[in-house]
Amino acid sequence: MDFFSDPFLFFLIVTLLLYWLSPQKAWQNAVLLLASYAFYGWLHPWFAILLALLSGLTFCLAVRIAKQPQAKRTLIWSGVLINLAALVAFKYFDFFLPAINTWLRGMGLLAAGSTLALIVPLGISFYTLQAIGYLVDVGQRPERASHDWLEFAVFMAFFPKMVAGPLERSTSLLPQLAVVRRWRVEHLERGMFLLVQGYLLKMVVANNIAGVVNKVFLLEHPPAVLLFWASLGFAVQIFADFAGYTALARGFAALFGIQLLENFKAPYISITPAEFWERWHISLSTWLRDYVFFPLQRWLRRVAPQQRRLFVWLPPLVTMLASGLWHGTGWNFVVWGLYYGVLLVLYQIRGLDRRWQPRGARRVLAWGSMFLLTLLGWFIFRSPSLAWALGALTHLTLGLDWNTALFVLKILSTYLSFSLLIFVYPLLQRWAGRPAWADGLYVALAVSLIFIYATSKVNFIYAGF
């Protein structure tokens, strides 16, 4: 059951009716919990069992931390390690499988081929990090521990964010679940705009641009000109795809009177890598900042106070490596993460941090450089494999011929046609005091366009992570 299917529509209507007819907070949360597990269990019953186990364990550990703060270190580490073990076991098992097989065969324990293969539970990358963040928060502020298992279970399983986030914080979502939600027409209005924006970005913009981008990444040795335009297209595609999903998740949550975190703030206007990560996939980057970067920096200050250089380069490298690994098990993701780690270090060494605010031509130059570096990052990310990326770069030709120019013309024509749609709603929002009909017209036109591209065969890039 996904956001584009008939069963989901039926499921959503029934859940909304039951939810808004529930007079008490506990009933509302019970409806959300049942619906979320039905949604998740529909994909695979095993997924729901794993989620229930990890949620139960994290809840119990947090309650124990609140009751026995003196034992918090052991309890936090237990919870962190168990959640991480689940993530590694399910997500990275296949990555290490060839090495494990070789080792087992060497030991004479495996005769031939692997018989082990695990299905990766959808959304595990999101909810395990959410559980870890919650445990660390409770360790720092034990009074934040939730003592209501129902609220906590919904915090972990709330279905709109299940497949690809946003990665929620306990400080944001739990307080909303701790009070009864009253129906207001604004919930419907807010949900409607977000859903329209989400479907438009995904089904119209991302899917159409993907068709052109894929053509270049299917070539064996594309020239530099094509690689540049394909990387640019992928930058638009992945933004529309992921921002589209986030808007849908936030839109469905809004229908229940719940606000999920924002994930994007115009990421491509950034002038430094640090700024980019403050604007791109904000819920993940702030999680990495709070639970990897800062703790590592504090630890280094404690164990090696004299090694100032270590504070500068090690935390960004480790954090971005973790980010790369979180995105996937391919070597291109590892290199992509390290690439951003190196960029962060280099910018920091040059003193180009958050306080750096150049003006005029220097700002344009800074933006242009950062944008090109971002495109290089997306090229690594989108490449079918690291070997392909290296092969493409080592055999690189410029591609200044007539046939390549014609291909670029078609690519550019498609990009301009669809990517401009991204800006319509943000521009509309800037029109202060706009009449209600303007919003209504936007929604009607967008829905008409969405129906042209409606399909039930939809895969989100970030649902694979």
Added chain:
Amino acid sequence: MRVFSKMAVRRIAWALVFLILIQAVLQPALAARYQHYVLDNDASIDAQIAEQLQADQAQVLLLGNSFLGEGVDAEQLATLTGQRITKAAIPGSTTPTWYLLLKNVIAPMPTPPHRVVIFFVDSHLTWPDYNLDGNFHLIKPYATPQEPLLAQQLFYLRSSWVEQAVTEFLPTYRFRHQLQRKLYWLSSYWLGMSMGLDAETVDHGENVWSSSDLRDRQLETISQMAQWPVEHLNFADELPRSLLPAMVQIAKEEHIELVFVRLPRRRDYRQGQPVALEEYMRALRAYLAANQVPLLEFDATPELDESYFGVGDHLNARGEAVFTQLLATALQATAP
């Protein structure tokens, strides 16, 4: 706190009003221009294949898609079997096209061919909507205004009431395939056209790159396409929702001998073949045997290794020669 905000209600109301207006305005305009891929057919039937059959005085018609087009040399087959043969290879076509051809073109002929040999891939005989989305042109030339079986098998049995309602009331959804094609054309070529270049010229660049540099990865993609969706592999469920029984029935009534040929596939494609496909094939064999319809299977023929294939599952010239030879022998063995 107020439950109803005036502004929010207005925005929602305006959205609904505009949506209804847009769809109401588009309904007659789009209906006059386009047809639904199953529900709206015109009266014209393309008689080209019937004319060809008559001109050839064909005893055998070979019916299929591009796999047949590139896989069988009709002249060589005619020489080998000593029969007059016409080949109708319609790229992209599957059972809806073949069913319509059989019903509306071949059966009404005064002297139809004695044998119709249909070339198919794995489970496609009971998967009528395969490759049909957006490919109305594959069935339109052979459909009459009334095709109730086609509408039932392709639309009513395969879409939910929500989809049927949306198809009925929202023209931008009903004609989405045609609109997608139009928008694809506009979005792909407007820049080139503004510079005086036609679509064919603009496409030339992409085609040159695709043909010279695509091969390996294209195979990878086609290989992914060779996956077998489990929902189409339950023969008992799929048969009543397919056009196969109707094709068998028409052939019986018109005394046309129907022969099905399962096409050769690359070995690397077959590696991921699910067990369910074997069960499916057992059921298909039993069904065709019960209806006295010969089935010739070449999917795993050892004579055709990887070197006999071109792009995807399409045979190359060498493969075509070998497969034609094998087919001739098999057809002669099943001749009545």
